[in-house]
Amino acid sequence: xxxxxFLRGISSWWLTSALALCFVAAYLAFxxxxxxxxxxxxxxxxxxxxxxxxxxxxxxxxxASVRIIARRLRPGPVSIDxxxxxxxxxxxxxxxxxxxxxxxxxxxEKVSPRDIGDGGIRRVTGRFSFLPGTLFRLGFIIxxxxxxxxxxxxxxxxxxxxxxxRRDLAGETLTVSAIRANLxxxxxxxxxxxxxxxxxxxxxLEVSGxxxxxxxxxxxxxxxxxxxxxxxxxxxxxxxxxxxxxxxGTADLDVLPPGKTAMVPLPAGxxxxxxxxxxxxxxxxxxxxxxxxxxxxxQYRLVARNGVTRDAVIRPxxxxxxxxxxxxxxxxxxxxxxxxVVDPALPWIYAGAVLTLAGMLFMISRFFWYERELSAVMxxxxxYIGYRAEFYKRWGMExxxxxxxxxxxxxxx
Amino acid sequence: MSDSFLIALREALxxxxxxxxxxxxxxxxxxxxxxxxxxxGVTAGFLLGLxxxxxxxxxxxxxxxxxxxxxxxxxxAAVFSASVVVLVRKRAVPPPVTAWALGVLGFLLFFFExxxxxxxxxxLGSLTGRVLPVFAAAFAGLALGFLPLLLARNILARLPFxxxxxxxxxxxxxxxxxxxxGGVGExxxxxxxxxxxxxxxxxxxxxxxxxxxxxxxTEHPFLPVTxxxxxxxxxSDRIALSITVLFLMVPPVLILISLFSRPDPRLSGxxxxxxxxxxxxxxxxxxxxLAMPVLTAFVVLVVLxxxxxxxxxxxxxxxxxxxxxxxxxxxxxxxxxxxxGDLGDRKLHKFVYxxxxxxxxxxxxxxxDGTVGVALDQCEVxxxxxxxxxxxxxxxxxxxxxxKYCMTPIAAHTVNTPGGCNPIPVTFRVADGAVTISLEDLxxxxxxxxxxGGKGSHL
Numbered sequence: 001x002x003x004x005x006f007l008r009g010i011s012s013w014w015l016t017s018a019l020a021l022c023f024v025a026a027y028l029a030f031x032x033x034x035x036x037x038x039x040x041x042x043x044x045x046x047x048x049x050x051x052x053x054x055x056x057x058x059x060x061x062x063x064a065s066v067r068i069i070a071r072r073l074r075p076g077p078v079s080i081d082x083x084x085x086x087x088x089x090x091x092x093x094x095x096x097x098x099x100x101x102x103x104x105x106x107x108x109e110k111v112s113p114r115d116i117g118d119g120g121i122r123r124v125t126g127r128f129s130f131l132p133g134t135l136f137r138l139g140f141i142i143x144x145x146x147x148x149x150x151x152x153x154x155x156x157x158x159x160x161x162x163x164x165x166r167r168d169l170a171g172e173t174l175t176v177s178a179i180r181a182n183l184x185x186x187x188x189x190x191x192x193x194x195x196x197x198x199x200x201x202x203x204x205l206e207v208s209g210x211x212x213x214x215x216x217x218x219x220x221x222x223x224x225x226x227x228x229x230x231x232x233x234x235x236x237x238x239x240x241x242x243x244x245x246x247x248x249g250t251a252d253l254d255v256l257p258p259g260k261t262a263m264v265p266l267p268a269g270x271x272x273x274x275x276x277x278x279x280x281x282x283x284x285x286x287x288x289x290x291x292x293x294x295x296x297x298x299q300y301r302l303v304a305r306n307g308v309t310r311d312a313v314i315r316p317x318x319x320x321x322x323x324x325x326x327x328x329x330x331x332x333x334x335x336x337x338x339x340x341v342v343d344p345a346l347p348w349i350y351a352g353a354v355l356t357l358a359g360m361l362f363m364i365s366r367f368f369w370y371e372r373e374l375s376a377v378m379x380x381x382x383x384y385i386g387y388r389a390e391f392y393k394r395w396g397m398e399x400x401x402x403x404x405x406x407x408x409x410x411x412x413x
Numbered sequence: 414m415s416d417s418f419l420i421a422l423r424e425a426l427x428x429x430x431x432x433x434x435x436x437x438x439x440x441x442x443x444x445x446x447x448x449x450x451x452x453x454g455v456t457a458g459f460l461l462g463l464x465x466x467x468x469x470x471x472x473x474x475x476x477x478x479x480x481x482x483x484x485x486x487x488x489x490a491a492v493f494s495a496s497v498v499v500l501v502r503k504r505a506v507p508p509p510v511t512a513w514a515l516g517v518l519g520f521l522l523f524f525f526e527x528x529x530x531x532x533x534x535x536x537l538g539s540l541t542g543r544v545l546p547v548f549a550a551a552f553a554g555l556a557l558g559f560l561p562l563l564l565a566r567n568i569l570a571r572l573p574f575x576x577x578x579x580x581x582x583x584x585x586x587x588x589x590x591x592x593x594x595g596g597v598g599e600x601x602x603x604x605x606x607x608x609x610x611x612x613x614x615x616x617x618x619x620x621x622x623x624x625x626x627x628x629x630x631t632e633h634p635f636l637p638v639t640x641x642x643x644x645x646x647x648x649s650d651r652i653a654l655s656i657t658v659l660f661l662m663v664p665p666v667l668i669l670i671s672l673f674s675r676p677d678p679r680l681s682g683x684x685x686x687x688x689x690x691x692x693x694x695x696x697x698x699x700x701x702x703l704a705m706p707v708l709t710a711f712v713v714l715v716v717l718x719x720x721x722x723x724x725x726x727x728x729x730x731x732x733x734x735x736x737x738x739x740x741x742x743x744x745x746x747x748x749x750x751x752x753x754g755d756l757g758d759r760k761l762h763k764f765v766y767x768x769x770x771x772x773x774x775x776x777x778x779x780x781x782d783g784t785v786g787v788a789l790d791q792c793e794v795x796x797x798x799x800x801x802x803x804x805x806x807x808x809x810x811x812x813x814x815x816x817k818y819c820m821t822p823i824a825a826h827t828v829n830t831p832g833g834c835n836p837i838p839v840t841f842r843v844a845d846g847a848v849t850i851s852l853e854d855l856x857x858x859x860x861x862x863x864x865x866g867g868k869g870s871h872l
Contacts, residue, residue: 031483346628
């Protein structure tokens, strides 16, 4: 008795609703704080109570799916109690042989021989209409489980890489053979809001001997690790000469999109250089107005701060004097920031997301694909007959009543 | 004193309406136990609310009005959503549970309003230094507000509540009306729609970022990321509004479906056609009665949704500022930033120049590319009739101007471009941080626009 009640409870939609309410209540409670969403996800994915709720939800969804599938594929014998609990049912006395023959003839029209079992007749259409919902739940369960594993197991590292670099990252040796950026020569910035969008960025990597190309889009899986470009900028060689000092190196300038500033602290003297892209020209007349930038050989506005602020516009391959400092720029090349993720659950997150989406799309079919059941039992000269439809119950009941009228009518074979 | 009277009267009238729906619903009307539960709940809600709001020591120890408003929204949403639970439940609810639930419903009908009334009335009393008379006025307002309930009890008893409401539709209409009434407006008691939509927007935008992070496709400011367009769409205010609409429309739609899923009456056994017609008419009338609260809720909710859309994205229609030509010149000079306003705020600025009895209305706007647009505040095409002159000209909604007559959105960057429903451009020049418009150009353009007046509108 108790296991049966437990099974019924654990697989019920009421439990699903109660769990959903718990998640909503937790979010509402956290919404009194400053950042409710991060606090809520931390509770759901890391706190013991939240993890228990998620696990119960997973068990509930599995149990509900099993219950639905079992009921659809292995229904129990037809009983009078079942018929009485259907959307609509009739109890029709068949006292004589003629009325029984008439009912049998009528039933032969409505059902096929394989619908006839030992205990009675059950004709079910749309038996497999549980598939869209089950697919959706399966996807959701996989996603939930995979996310639970991912938050515990995922490790992320990243590094700035230049063309030709060789680095050890996340236990693998990376060699960057090429970086392709497709930077435009004439990018026109119109208005204040940045319109800069750089397509076609990729980097050719060799990871412990295996070559691959990575992009800012979907991560690339190389030797069990996921690689992706997460940022791009200019690697700018520069030489700074001051009174008695000289510094030479490459600064990774994060100056994209145009308008963004990048600060380069110099090793000595508390001096810093601030770079910002300088437009080639400003177009003020005509239909298209704005600031035009050459992003292949960009010119910078360079500001030096060392107690006194001085600025100059400088192009790669040239030099400029900023008070006591002289700055010379070499030819820039793009750098990429590469993210490396080790996550055993990531393929499952993707699989779960795809299945969830497929289930949602497939769910549209439920508008016309739904279960309808006609059951009948003959007992002691009485026909018990009932009808149940998953949706559009009114149509189902009206169909049943029409059948009932047919059975009463004189024109049956 | 009159303020406290009016506030209490208004809130009591609103509560009376909701209470009447509950008390005269047949299962409650016919059961003294249920009636006692509702009355007990309302009384408890009233007394506790008043205590929490009006006693300064308690009110100060408790959270502020924002938190109370939040819980009011939660309570209203719970009552509204409970209609779905009542609709889908399969087993009959035992009478003690029903009595308990009715007590809670009664409590929620007046608790939050009562707390707000207590708070505001105490505040008004403290401000005027006449606490007792202000409270007396509030109690008079409450008494007057609940009086119709007593006076109309015989009429209410005759109304066909049993044919009009199901338990689910009753809860739903109470929830919808609570949404519509909101809280006590004087304490910022806005209705649930704005916070719900803002909260949903925050949630879905954060959730979408989490999904992108989990799938390793986080957004980037300038590198195109796979599915980022879809993610941006799913995290947009449109989706937040759609979910809000879904939340509000699901209960009425489900109730309507359940009402109209009943099969037509069986008429095969009825031989007399007059009886058949009578049964069909009776069935249809019953359906109409039952559908009435649902359709009323629909109307209330649609009005609320419209109101929230307008309040989240309102029309900005500033008052025109009078300007004159500069001393000794034949030109109007409007500084880009100065006492007449700052164009840098990207808002619509309107000005009026009086030429004798004529009002020349014109507008200025700073466009996204940093240039200025100057035009008459009238459309070349839309000519509202004399009685509808208020609909002439433009207002601003978001980044667009909107023709107030035909509500066509005009992209702000197209101001100065003639044609269509665009405002009529005026020649100007920008120099020394000011927009200069010569009177000759302004009056000339205005005169030509007036000559167009007889041509009528495109609508």
